[in-house]
Amino acid sequence: MAKASKAPVKASAKAVSKPAGGQGKAAAAKAAAKPAKSTPTAKAAATASKKPATKAAPAKAFATKAESGKAGTTKSSPPAKAAPVSKPATPASQRLPKALTELAAGLPQKPWLNSYPKNMPAEIGALPYSSIGDFLVGACKQFAGQPAFTCMGKSITYAELEQLSAAFGAYLQSTGLQKGARVALMMPNVLQYPVAMMAVARAGFTVVNVNPLYTPRELEHQLKDSGAQAIVILENFANTLQAVVARTSVKHVIVAAMGDLLGGLKGSIVNLVVRRVKKMVPAWSLPGHVKFNAALKAGRGMAFKPATVAASDVAFLQYTGGTTGISKGATLSHSNVLANVAQNALWLQDAYTVKPKPGHLNLVCALPLYHIFALTVNALMGMQMGGQNILIPNPRDIPGFVKEMGKYPIHIFPGLNTLFNALLNNEDFRKLDFRPLLLTLGGGMAVQKGVAERWKALTGCPISEGYGLSETSPVATANKFSSGDFTGTIGLPLPSTEIAIRDDDGNNVPLGEVGEICIRGPQVMAGYWNRPDETAKVMAEDGFFKSGDMGFMDERGYTKIVDRKKDMILVSGFNVYPTELEEVVAAHPGVLEVAAIGVPDEHSGEVPKLFIVKKDPALTAEAITAFCRENLTGYKRPRYIEFRTELPKTPVGKILRRALRE
Structure with a gap:
């Protein structure tokens, strides 16, 4: 995972x-x-x-x-x-x-x-398929009348998903984008994401998945590096794009709203609450943008031309950091991702030796679809099985998440340690009916033994831990689903x-x-x-x-x-790279030297900690915190700041992070 x-x-x-x-x-x-x-x-x-x-x-x-x-x-x-x-x-x-x-x-x-x-x-x-577009169209035809994705009580069937993606794909093609053009998707788990993702794949373009919580600095780098020419973005984050779009190659901006696909009256109410009551949409201005529903309407009046896509063509650019701290796009071809879907589907058969496969599978989709784990396991493998993905736009809202789970029999639950732990500490979660639960998949970060034991005691279903990276589409290993024991390992290599x-x-x-x-x-x-x-x-x-x-x-x-091997910090399944933190904080005029490490945290697994040597004696931790808030996504921000008179170094002057961890 x-x-x-x-x-x-x-x-x-x-x-x-x-x-x-x-x-x-x-x-x-x-x-x-x-x-x-x-x-x-x-x-x-x-x-x-x-x-x-x-x-x-x-x-x-x-x-x-x-x-x-x-x-x-x-x-x-x-x-x-x-x-x-x-x-x-x-x-x-x-x-x-x-x-x-x-x-x-x-x-x-x-x-x-x-x-x-x-x-x-x-x-x-x-x-069986050489392209993700053909693969998804095949699933839509096979399971036409069944619900594919459900969000905030509204479902779209496989047949509707095929129609919506064809219309949106036709609109994208009408903009003049050439085959292979990169299209950025910057949305949480809302119905527009699977529609846009499938449309981009079918039209012969490349999906560039973007974390909607990125700061302007982070977004600008990813858009420039990928060469994205179009972006589909939820209006809640449009002000971030506004700050950088002029310095990128983006020429086509499609802006979605939370209520777009929820139906006329309900959609209007949701948009009103999101914009006016909860004030979740900061003011923004993107001249020339097109609204998501307007793009769909225009596309319905156009002829969609299915693209000829080879298995070797690039399907997704999944951005990740590295030891250098420079975010890089892992290039995943159609065959890379389809192979991993096939590997996971084979491995899943082992779970049905414990409990029979239900007629209609329901999957919880709390992990973000812009993350490769949910993209492959929930969206793609889920569709291959004709499953219904229950989209959770904000899994941090644990009471709201639990309320949503109570509406459906849940069969497959991909998650990570921090999410499992938070749910176990929720009284209403403990009251849910777990009898349908067939499989709990743990990825993104190490599953703690204590959490695994509590989860099994409550639900009767063990957490099966797996392992992978964006570079491996993502799953490389997994534990056997038929084993009721928590092994503390990442399991066995998948077939092939x-x-x-x-x-x-x-x-x-x-x-x-x-x-x-x-x-x-x-x-x-x-x-x-x-x-x-x-x-x-x-x-x-x-x-x-x-x-x-x-x-x-x-x-x-x-x-x-x-x-x-790397000094990477793993915060709730997300990579945080010390070099990036150090480069950002070092830009503060009051900082002389800085080093970042990860320290254990019972909720997130790890959190960043900074060690700073002051240039300005008046520098405070509050000032650094405010500076980081402007330049770093939430999970990358330091939770601890320690000031020192000097930092440990090698004879050649390289800061020793290892010594700071000891």
Whole structure:
């Protein structure tokens, strides 16, 4: 499950998938043993580091993996057995050099396959659709009369979603946007989000997901970096866009209101309350903007032209930070995301061995759809199953959230530790009927054992913890849903996914030893958008993505995270990067030096803490807090500020965050 948000590079995606195809044992062993010199994979990854990320991976790369005739066996993977290559019966012309054979033989097997649920395949097989638009249209036709998304008591059916997305897609096409154009979506969980997301995908454009709580500085960087030419934004946040739009490439602005799709009378009342009573819409001015409903109306009178979209085309730019603190766009192709939907759908079958699948699935969608976890698991996988997503626009309103949950039998609940903890402390939540609850998915941050135990005691349903990143679309590993135990691990690699634990030199370490968690599979991104330098740092030559998380794998194939290689702070499932905080705070005229670290917090997992050396003796913590409020989204703001006369440093003058944590 997505730890938080972590493109296009043609070659790296080849590296992801090529070794996994049924290319023959010799090729597999070569790829495993010496990719840097002897495989196309190495050339591919090298290409990725040299040229700007502007194209996604070829579609056939994923087909190769999916269509492997030996998909169900452990022999189909490059790190698997190489020994058969050197059997005496093998013709000499097909033998590997002894050194390569020995290297390949030393690579670990796939111990996780022995721990797989009964009848779980090792590979996902061929994908039925090559584009997300076609995939979603297929779901809309299959489940036409069923509710797809419900928000504030108003539902839209799958058939209505298809019609609305076609109209909105036609409007976007009428603006003159070319195929591949980036369209930013800056909305919380409201009905307009799935309509706009599906429209962008069907029309052949790329979704740029934007956190609606961004400050102007953060929004400007993302719009400039992505080159977004259009944006769909909820009016509550339009004043943020107003501050920066003139300095971006955005030419088309569509402004939505909370009540747009709630129906005439109800929608008008909701808009009145949001604007006038709760005063949640600051004054804004965006000359030339078009209202969401006006765009829909115009689009209904136009002919929608379904775009020809390849599996390798870019579907989403999911922005994430890094050790540099510079926000980067993880480029996710249509095949990346569809592969992860297929992986999750297969893994979900294990849950039905405990409780039968209900006729109509209801999923709670409290996590934001602009976050990759909810986007893939709720919106896309939910639609594949014909499920109804109950959209929660503001999950921080726990009483309102609980009231909404009480209206529906809830079957699947993706969430994170802080949300589970907050709900457990709500008296009305404890009164709900949990008998329908089939599956609770924990991601975004580590699930605490105490929270997991309390959740199971109350609901009867264990929290199944998983792991992933924006760079992996997002899910890479998950615990077995049929297991009633909380393992404290991130589980097993999903079908078609490999986990390698490696040292700083890129060598696999033995089972039980700590190293960096590296991931390979069809869901792994091609690279970072227009950032070949950053792509080269995280993509190994054999296609493994370096997660930056440290952990170990046990003999059963379960992986446990023990620490983070990066200094990232994880606040309620969102990445906060110390470098970004330090750069912002250092701009304050009263600050001489600053360092940021994460400290434990029972509600958020971690919160940022600043250590500051004053330049101005009169500087106060209140002044820093106010400065951060202007420049940082809420979850990034420091909760603690400590003034010091000096900061610990290395001999060359680098601030030692490690010493501050001790």
